[in-house]
Amino acid sequence: MPQTADVRINGKEFTVAEGTSVAAAVLNAGYSMRTSIHGEPRAALCGMGICYECRVTIDGCQHRKSCQVLCATGMEIETT
Amino acid sequence: MTRVVIIGAGPAGLAAAAAAGRVARVTVIDDNTEAGGQIWRRTRNAWTIEHPGVETKFQARVIAATQADVTIETPDSCERLPFDKLILATGARELFLPFPGWTLPQVTGAGGLQALVKSGLNIQGKSVVVAGTGPLLLAVAAYLKSKGATIPLIAEQAPAARVNRFARSLLSHPGKLWQGARLKARLLGVPYRTDCWVESAEPGMLRLRTPGGSGSQPFDYLAIGYGLWPNTELAQLAGCRLSNGFVEVDAAQRTSIPNIYCAGEPTGIGGVDMALAEGRIAGCHATGQPTPPLPNRAFVQALTTTFALRPEVRAVATADTIVCRCEDVPLSRIQSCQGWREAKLQTRCGMGPCQGRICGPAIQTILGWPHQSIREPVFPARIESLLT
Ligand SMILES: Cc1cc2nc3c(=O)[nH]c(=O)nc-3n(C[C@H](O)[C@H](O)[C@H](O)COP(=O)(O)OP(=O)(O)OC[C@H]3O[C@@H](n4cnc5c(N)ncnc54)[C@H](O)[C@@H]3O)c2cc1C
Numbered sequence: 047m048p049q050t051a052d053v054r055i056n057g058k059e060f061t062v063a064e065g066t067s068v069a070a071a072v073l074n075a076g077y078s079m080r081t082s083i084h085g086e087p088r089a090a091l092c093g094m095g096i097c098y099e100c101r102v103t104i105d106g107c108q109h110r111k112s113c114q115v116l117c118a119t120g121m122e123i124e125t126t
Numbered sequence: 127m128t129r130v131v132i133i134g135a136g137p138a139g140l141a142a143a144a145a146a147g148r149v150a151r152v153t154v155i156d157d158n159t160e161a162g163g164q165i166w167r168r169t170r171n172a173w174t175i176e177h178p179g180v181e182t183k184f185q186a187r188v189i190a191a192t193q194a195d196v197t198i199e200t201p202d203s204c205e206r207l208p209f210d211k212l213i214l215a216t217g218a219r220e221l222f223l224p225f226p227g228w229t230l231p232q233v234t235g236a237g238g239l240q241a242l243v244k245s246g247l248n249i250q251g252k253s254v255v256v257a258g259t260g261p262l263l264l265a266v267a268a269y270l271k272s273k274g275a276t277i278p279l280i281a282e283q284a285p286a287a288r289v290n291r292f293a294r295s296l297l298s299h300p301g302k303l304w305q306g307a308r309l310k311a312r313l314l315g316v317p318y319r320t321d322c323w324v325e326s327a328e329p330g331m332l333r334l335r336t337p338g339g340s341g342s343q344p345f346d347y348l349a350i351g352y353g354l355w356p357n358t359e360l361a362q363l364a365g366c367r368l369s370n371g372f373v374e375v376d377a378a379q380r381t382s383i384p385n386i387y388c389a390g391e392p393t394g395i396g397g398v399d400m401a402l403a404e405g406r407i408a409g410c411h412a413t414g415q416p417t418p419p420l421p422n423r424a425f426v427q428a429l430t431t432t433f434a435l436r437p438e439v440r441a442v443a444t445a446d447t448i449v450c451r452c453e454d455v456p457l458s459r460i461q462s463c464q465g466w467r468e469a470k471l472q473t474r475c476g477m478g479p480c481q482g483r484i485c486g487p488a489i490q491t492i493l494g495w496p497h498q499s500i501r502e503p504v505f506p507a508r509i510e511s512l513l514t
Contacts, residue, residue, distance in 0.1 A: 066246030074248050078231040084454040089231035091451070091484070093241030094164065095157055096219050098479040099451060109479070113242065114185070116159055 053121040068112035068123055069093070069100045077125045079112060102126070127151045128413055131196060131209035133188050133360060136163020137398050138390025138405035139215030145409030146213070147180040153207065154180060155198055157187040163217055164237060165398050167244050189507045191364040193383055199507055211385050211412040214361050214373070215405060218354035218391035220262075221487050223435075224449045224457070225442040227327030228350075236266045236351035243273050250274035252346040255332060257281035257324045259433045260353045261397075268312040270349070277316045279343060281334060283352075283439050284432060286320040292432035302425065323439045324350060335438065353433055355487045356392040359504040371497075377420055379408035387412055396426040440492045450485040452478020457492075466495055479506050 050061050053068075055075045062071045069090045072079055078087035079100045090100035095114045103124040104110040112123075128150040132139045135156035140163075143154045158167070161182065183198065190197040195208040220235040227233065234242065236258055243249050254275045256267040259282060267277050282289065296302045325333040325340065332343045361373045367382035368374060373392045375381055381388050389404035396404075403421040410417045443449065445458035453474040463469040466476070466489075475489075476482030481504070486497045 063246060067242070070242055070246035070248075073242065074246070082229070082451070082454050086229055086454075087231050088229060088451070090234060090242060091222065091238055092220060092235050093238035093245075094219065096480060096483050097451070101479070113245065114158065116245075 051117040051119045051121070053117050053119070053123055055123045056125060062117050066117045068102060068104060068110070068115045068117055068121070071117050072100075072102060072112055072123065072125060080126045129153075129208065129210045130213065130409075130412055131155065131207055131211075132213040132215060132409075133191075133196065134163065134215035134217055134390070135161040135182065135184070136215060136217045136390060136401065137165065138217070138401040138408075139163070139213070141402045141405030142213045142215060142387075142389055142409035142412075143180045143405075144177060145406050145415065146211075146413045147177055147409075148413075149415060150211075150413045152180045153183065155183045155186050155188055155196070155207075157185065159184055164241070167241060187505055188360060189505050191360045193364060193385065199505075204508070209385075211387065212364070213379075213405075213408045213412060214364075214366075214381075214386065214388040214392060215390045215401075215408075216357040216360055216392055217401075218356050218395060219483065220351040221353050221355045221491065222350075222484055223352050223439060223442065223488055223491060224447050225324060225326055226444055226447050227332075229448055229451060230327055230329060232329065232346065233327055233348045233350065236263055236349040238351070239347060239349035240266045240269050243270060249347070252276070253278055253344065254347045254349055255279050255281065255324075255343055255345045256349045257283075257322075258351040258353070259283045259435065259439075260351070261429070261433075262351060262354070264309045264313060264318075266349055267316060268309050271312065271316065275347075277313075278345070279322075279334075280313075280316060280318045281322040281324060282318065282320045283323040283436055284320060284434070285436070288432045289320050292428055295428050323436075323442070324348065325442055337438075352435060352439065352491075354391060354395045356395065358392050359483075361386075361388055361392060363504060377407075378411040378417055379404055380411070394423070394426050395429060396423070397429075400426065435491065443492060449488060450475040450478065452480050452485075455485075460489065461493065481506065 078089040088099045091097040100112045101109045102112045130146045130150045130152045132154045146152050186198050186200045188196045195206045322336050325335045373388040375393050379387045387408040389408040390401035407417045443457045446456045455473045455475040459473045469475045490497050
């Protein structure tokens with residue numbers, strides 16, 4: 047198993063430690079996760095897959111809960 | 127061979143699986159990537175190896191339950207799994223109460239921030255205020271401090287007298303006392319203020335209240351949680367009876383449905399030792415093995431009375447505070463409705479992807495409306511899953 051994973055977040059390359067969730071990678075990179083219907087930036091609240099505030103697009107698939115997905119090399123992550 | 131399905135791989139579910147796995151065919155299902163539940167998150171990878179006879183399914187979410195089978199959704203499949211005995215060990219989530227500023231990206235749950243840090247969020251050098259209520263605040267603060275955060279304050283809403291009485295009562299629970307002493311050592315120098323709650327937050331600055339005054343507190347992150355709320359949705363779907371918001375069980379952890387058991391937080395917020403004991407009892411009884419004795423519930427009761435919410439924290443949301451974060455519905459619009467049904471129809475409150483899991487308990491706590499009725503699926507599901 048590799049010790050790190052290389053992902054792209056909003057087009058920028060990041061190398062993260064193995065086992066890093068997409069949510070942690072996005073926050074470490076300085077982004078919030080989504081824009082609320084009234085235009086506020088939102089980020090993970092519960093950290094355990096319940097609140098849906100941490101939704102991002104992963105490899106083209108929208109609305110993935112980033113706190114429950116681990117980073118893997120080659121992943122394309124986009125916040126909204 | 128009896129076919130046992132266990133939902134939840136936290137302490138309760140794993141204890142049940144270890145007990146039942148000795149004599150039955152067991153499948154444990156959890157929506158996380160690994161075993162461990164909330165407290166052991168990501169530190170129990172070895173568990174599945176130690177119990178090779180127990181089948182595990184991770185990143186698998188149970189979206190429906192009947193008295194004979196459960197429907198499971200994974201990122202790329204959906205299946206129905208029949209059972210002879212079902213053990214619900216679905217744990218709890220944090221209770222979040224809305225206040226002005228709680229939707230800022232820098233505001234997370236208390237256990238929520240801990241979970242994010244455990245999964246790689248870098249907190250080194252950040253100033254984290256930990257607030258809300260309950261012993262979880264201490265565990266979270268100690269953990270964040272060990273990961274390099276500065277904790278300028280732990281704000282506990284409960285009054286000093288009750289917290290002190292609780293601390294003294296731990297003398298009769300030697301194990302807990304030891305835990306407490308260890309936490310205290312790890313939190314040396316961290317201010318712990320009782321009778322204190324967060325009134326509002328704006329980027330970088332919190333407004334704090336005490337019964338006699340108010341003050342400001344700079345912060346990078348606010349980790350705030352008002353205790354735990356049981357995950358009873360699946361039990362309700364399967365038709366199990368609740369009492370006082372918790373799943374009703376007998377001394378063998380049986381629910382009102384004969385072949386469905388429940389263990390851990392959904393039966394009462396009692397912490398990890400209680401979850402383990404209840405899981406063991408459920409796993410044994412469901413498979414016809416002698417059951418170990420029921421642990422003492424005095425501690426559960428003491429927790430509930432000590433950290434009961436004060437009226438002021440139920441009233442920190444103002445008219446324009448967003449309560450339903452999925453649909454951005456402010457308190458004033460919800461309050462103008464007669465109840466849940468009207469609020470859903472008129473405002474879409476509780477109709478977003480979290481399906482009322484966050485705003486439901488909040489509204490029950492601040493407005494007294496009982497949490498909405500449960501309908502399948504308990505999580506948003508893919509269309510193809512609904513057709514199986
Ligand atoms: C966020 C959080 C942080 C906590 N941190 C601490 C701590 O640091 N120290 C401490 O002493 N106590 C902590 N606690 C309390 C701790 O959770 C309990 O003491 C103990 O873990 C309860 O065990 P359990 O097995 O009942 O539930 P849990 O550990 O909550 O396990 C339940 C499991 O079921 C899964 N699940 C639920 N519904 C479904 C479904 N429909 N489909 C699939 N899987 C499902 C959940 O994802 C979870 O993994 C925390 C609680 C929470 C909510």
